[in-house]
Amino acid sequence: MEDINANFAFPLRELENERVKLTPLQPAIYKDALCRICDSNPQLFDFLPFGGSPDSITALLYERIGPDPGMAIYAIIDKTRPADPALTHESSVGQEGAFAGVFGWLNASAVHLKVEMGFAVVFPAFQRTHIATNAVGLMLQYALELPSAGGLGLRRVQWQAHTENAASIRLAERMGFVREGTLRWDRVLRDDKVVGMKSREGDPHERKVGRHSAMLAICWDDWEREKERVLTMMDRKLAK
DSSP states (O other): OOOTTTTOSSOOOOEEOSSEEEEEOOHHHHHHHHHHHHHHOGGGGSSSSSOOSHHHHHHIIIIIITTOTTOEEEEEEETTSOOOGGGOOGGGTTOOSEEEEEEEEEEEETTTTEEEEEEEEEOGGGTTSSHHHHHHHHHHHHHHSOGGGTSOOOSEEEEEEETTOHHHHHHHHHTTOEEEEEEEEEEEOOTTOOSSBOOOTTOTTTTSOEEEEEEEEEEHHHHHHHHHHHHHHHHHOOOO
16 A cells, blocks of 8 residues: 655654554545545644645645655544544544544654654544644654654654644643744745735735744653653543
């Protein structure tokens, strides 16, 4: 089966606990459902630099993530809910839960022992539940624990967010990330993005808004101090 994560800089394995499973996304199983849900919920992409149309999702998977060794993407499975028959592909018969969203890695560097978390989309039915907390917690464990404890032994995990995306910044800070600053005028956003700052007259991309990006990070020494609190929070954050 096609593996768009095959080029990733680090070993990519399934991550799971009693409630949530992160499995490397296989387009043959998840792409059609991902496209349908995202196309029906454009608000999910208000603060993201990419779009939610089927063409945008296909380009993200095959043209951006697939060829880049710094990027990989997981499907998030909610093990506390049954799979939705309307979204279940024939290749996923026996899937142990409901498809709840996607989360991924980018800007991975094996040389510098760091990575960034991104491509975060939690579907509406799973927001304000245990999904985001557990998905982020599982990824942090894998990234920052030493190889002797089953992790990658990385030194730094980054998180960037549109400065107007308060929910994303709150989630990161709740999970132990420290805000390090703001990257001003960090990105020129696509024509279809409306949340952002207008530039000056005569700008080469005058009709495209700009984005300030909040930069947050959690490093190995932060993790050593925060992990018991994070693990307790994951256990406590039950689905509603």
